[in-house]
Amino acid sequence: MHRRNFLRRSLAGAAVVSQFGAVGDGLLRAQAPPRPEYDLLIKGGRLVDPAQNISARLDVATKGSKVARVAADIPADSARHVLDATGHLVTPGLIDIHVHVYDGVAPLGIPADPNCIAKGVTTAVDAGSAGAHTFPGLRKYVINVADTRIFALLNISVIGQSTLSGENAWGELLDLRYANVELAAKTIERHRDVILGMKVRLTRNIAGDHDLEALRRAREAAEAAGTPLMVHIGGQASPTQTVVKMLRPGDVITHSFRGGEGGILTSDGRVFEEVLEAVSNGIHLDIGHGAGSFSFDTAERVLAQGLKPGTISSDVHQFNVHGPVFDLATTLSKFMHLGLSLEETIARATSNPSQVFGKLHELGTLKEGAEADVAIFALDEGKFEFTDALGARRTGSRKLRPLATVKGGSLYGDATFPIERL
Ligand SMILES: [Zn+2]
Numbered sequence: 001m002h003r004r005n006f007l008r009r010s011l012a013g014a015a016v017v018s019q020f021g022a023v024g025d026g027l028l029r030a031q032a033p034p035r036p037e038y039d040l041l042i043k044g045g046r047l048v049d050p051a052q053n054i055s056a057r058l059d060v061a062t063k064g065s066k067v068a069r070v071a072a073d074i075p076a077d078s079a080r081h082v083l084d085a086t087g088h089l090v091t092p093g094l095i096d097i098h099v100h101v102y103d104g105v106a107p108l109g110i111p112a113d114p115n116c117i118a119k120g121v122t123t124a125v126d127a128g129s130a131g132a133h134t135f136p137g138l139r140k141y142v143i144n145v146a147d148t149r150i151f152a153l154l155n156i157s158v159i160g161q162s163t164l165s166g167e168n169a170w171g172e173l174l175d176l177r178y179a180n181v182e183l184a185a186k187t188i189e190r191h192r193d194v195i196l197g198m199k200v201r202l203t204r205n206i207a208g209d210h211d212l213e214a215l216r217r218a219r220e221a222a223e224a225a226g227t228p229l230m231v232h233i234g235g236q237a238s239p240t241q242t243v244v245k246m247l248r249p250g251d252v253i254t255h256s257f258r259g260g261e262g263g264i265l266t267s268d269g270r271v272f273e274e275v276l277e278a279v280s281n282g283i284h285l286d287i288g289h290g291a292g293s294f295s296f297d298t299a300e301r302v303l304a305q306g307l308k309p310g311t312i313s314s315d316v317h318q319f320n321v322h323g324p325v326f327d328l329a330t331t332l333s334k335f336m337h338l339g340l341s342l343e344e345t346i347a348r349a350t351s352n353p354s355q356v357f358g359k360l361h362e363l364g365t366l367k368e369g370a371e372a373d374v375a376i377f378a379l380d381e382g383k384f385e386f387t388d389a390l391g392a393r394r395t396g397s398r399k400l401r402p403l404a405t406v407k408g409g410s411l412y413g414d415a416t417f418p419i420e421r422l
Helices: 136-143 179-191 211-225 238-245 274-281 296-304 328-337 342-347 351-356
Strands: 007-009 038-045 046-051 054-057 060-061 068-072 079-084 091-093 094-099 121-131 149-155 196-199 229-232 252-254 374-387 394-405 410-413
Touching: 054 274, 079 149, 094 328, 121 196, 121 229, 121 394, 136 149, 136 296, 149 179, 179 196, 196 211, 196 252, 211 229, 211 238, 238 274, 296 328, 328 342, 328 374, 328 394
Parallel strands: 038 079, 046 091, 094 121, 121 149, 149 196, 196 229, 229 252
Antiparallel strands: 007 410, 038 060, 046 054, 060 068, 091 374, 374 394, 394 410
């Protein structure tokens, strides 16, 4: 069977040519009648679907763009195509609520498809790469054309992350005139089908000493649009406790397990009372690993105090995609090493993020009738070295390796993965 790496096949019968290469000739000829009941059957895998409390060997059958049946031993001849997942892990398509995919405009942007749908992520949220002035381009050149299902959080700065922060660069909120509430609210109104909320970054080299005013404006725009706000913490001028008190239930704190100043720990390693209170009030702790925002040391301290993150996201971008982040699957593997069970880990990239933003509510599960978004992984066992954003290392014993992805019933595969028509 000839296939190019990372190709898409139409399971309705016709071969599809994607930007990643043409499907080999003759792969998908019409089958002899009678017409099988299902289009695709993923057979023999271990299904982990936290939204349904499932962790068992079950088959998944799809028809059109939806999940048609989840059951044990669905007959192979009931589907036009059978994907043998024996020995592998089958989950709902992953949801990564913090990525940067404004490739070519935001300096940290990366192409969405090779980094999301090719890695088991069917739904990704671009977290603030674009602001009011640059969002139309994100929509036109990325969201509208990617195979990955992409939503966005709108940066309160009208220029989004079209600059870099740090030396020889300038953060998007150093000039507060860029933090425009009215333009942000209008942009959300115009693109409400794909914008899920607001984003603000508070680090001193991004927001200077006026972090709280930037936050206030982002919150006001979120309020006007009736959406949540994601706040990027770390190294900001004001104490985390003050920042957290300005948030509302439903808001998201990303980079919550970062090391250094401006995180969620006191100097002696306790989680701030204000943060515990915020979590009990419905404010979500998100990971957003990133290039500088995830610390094993912090994670171990927080987990030892009985607090787990609500969502695990990668913050994958140009400056961490070649390490230490690589992809969401690697980030999830780090949390299995930290002691979360496989089911707890998968929940934080499927059912949990599906509840953070309203438009994601129907995703992140394989219940019958749901969108047929499926990820298939090898769960490798061995010795794997993991590195955090500070260069600290841990050796884990399990690692998720993305094999194939289905989005809305269409299959995206890796050339090494066997896809058999039985
Ligand atoms: Zn980010």
